Amino acid sequence: MARATALLDALADSDLGLGVNELARRIDVNASTASRLLATLQEAGLVMRSPGGPYRLGLKLLALSDRVLAQLDVRELARPLLAGLVSETGETATLSVPGEAEAITVDFVPSPASVVSMARVGRPSVMHATAVGKVMLAFGGPALGRPRAPGEAYTERTITDPETLAAEVAEVRERGIAEAVGEREPDLSALAVPVFARSGELAAILGLQGPSSRLPTVKRRALREPLEAAAAELAVSLGGLADRRRRD
Secondary structure (H helix, E strand, O other), X not given: OHHHHHHHHHHHOOOOOEOHHHHHHHHOOOHHHHHHHHHHHHHXXXXXXXXXXOEEEOOHHHHHHHHHHHHOOHHHHHHHXXXXXXXXXXXXXXXXXXXXXXXEEEEEXXXXXOOOOOOOOOOEOOOOOOHHHHHHHHHOOOOOOOOOXXXXXXXXXXXXXHHHHHHHHHHHHHHOOEEEEOOOOOOEEEEEEEXXXXXXXXXXXXXXXXXXXXXXXXXXXXXXXXXXHHHHHHHHHOOOEOOOOOOO
């Protein structure tokens, strides 16, 4: 088992693949032993080779890694990042996951401030009136980003015009970050960024929120860097893309 693992590690370190003799040298066994191990690994789909060519890692490893990633609990991975965001920014940090037509808050860490903007686990995003909802519109799938019927006006700042909303969603897609200032609740401001899976699909959304009186434009700009850094770290933990904009 240890020798087979060593072979896989050696192949993982090579971009072009390796032959039997080189692999034997790298793991310090004779060529016949390496050949037998490779035959077993090839039968299992863990390594592959074209006729007469070098050995490479097999596609079965990709399927296995997908199963591992699917079993990761995004809340467990995100919890220390949420706590770190609160410690660094002083504002409430949230974790949402995408559904078919909206994102749902699955975890949050509240601000230690005396005036706190509380999130609620299980609360769905309002697509046109929240930062999380705008991220969902921008990255949740082509159908979500299309102009739609006017949305409900929760406050005087809620975007209800479909074309205005479509323009904002396009900007979110370009910048990789969304804001909502007094759009769902008069004194609530929030930022949100996407977290992408390895497939490039939206896996989660990280957010920061607080009273608008405490989050003027300058302060919101200062929150972008730590929020984006946390999202990149979570994406890597999920085996996904560190870039906050999905790669096409």
